[in-house]
Amino acid sequence: MGEPIFAALHLDLTDDTYGTMIRLRDGTHVAVIDCRGDKAARRFFTRWHEIAHLLVEEDVDKQVFRSTDEPLERLIDQIAGHVGFYDSIFSPLFNTHVSQGDRLTFDIVEAIRKQFCPYASFQSTLYACHRRLATPLLYIEASMEYSVSERRGLNQMRMFDDDKPEKKLRIQRAVPNDAASEINLTVRWNMRVPESSIIYTAFHEEITDATGEENLNTWTFSKGGSLIDCDVVIQTRRVDQLVMATIQPRVGQ
Incomplete structure (x- = not known):
C-alpha cells in the first residue's frame, strides 16, 4: 500500500x-x-x-x-x-465480587478477569483490583538479583570467576495501594526475601500458587532493623523466574 x-x-x-x-x-x-x-x-x-x-x-x-x-x-x-479498566465499567463489576473490608484473593481476581475481559492478563487485572481495594494491599515482585554493592563490584575488573557473588531473591517492585500506604505497609526495593517467607519457598520450590501467614518483622535489613510488626497473609504466583505476591494484613490487624 x-x-x-x-x-x-x-x-x-x-x-x-x-x-x-x-x-x-x-x-x-x-x-x-x-x-x-x-x-x-x-x-x-x-x-x-x-x-x-x-x-x-x-x-x-x-x-x-x-x-x-x-x-x-x-x-x-x-x-x-x-x-483499559475504565472505572465506570470496571468498578461495578469489582464491587459485585469484593465487599467492603474483604481481602483480595487470586481466585477473585481470576473470576473478575474472566467476566470483564477474558484475554486481559491476570497481572493487569490484579493491578486494577489493587487500586480499588479499600483494605491495605501491597503488591510485590521478587526475582534473583545482586545487591547494589555487588552490582557495583561486578563493573570492576575481577581476577577469578569464583570471586563473583551469588544472586539472591530480592524485591524488584513494590506497589502499595492507598490503604497500605496509610499504615506504612511496604518493603524496600532490592530488599532480600527471608528464607522463612512463603515467597522464598514458592520461588525455590517452583510452586505455582501458594499462600502463607507470617509477620513482617522477620524481614530484616542488612544494616539492622526490620519491617513493621504486622501479621500478614501472603499469596504468591510463580511465573518463569519471577514471583508475584500480594501482602495483606490478617483480619483484626
Missing part, C-alpha cells in the same frame, strides 16, 4: 518490545501488537499502552512500547491501566 515503514517492522519487535504504533502518510495510525509466545498474555495491556501514547503524544511519528523504567513509559503504563 505504499507504506515502506512496514518493511522495518521486524526490527522493532525485539524480545523486549511488545508493540509499536506506526503513523501512516495520511496521518492515521496502525498499532501492531506482538502476540508471539509469552507476549500473548500482555496483548490486552499492550493495546491500551499504544492507545495511551496517542493520548499524550499525538504528533509523534512512531512509538515503540519497550519494557523500561523510563519516566514516560511508566506514565503511559499508568494511563493504560486506567483507560
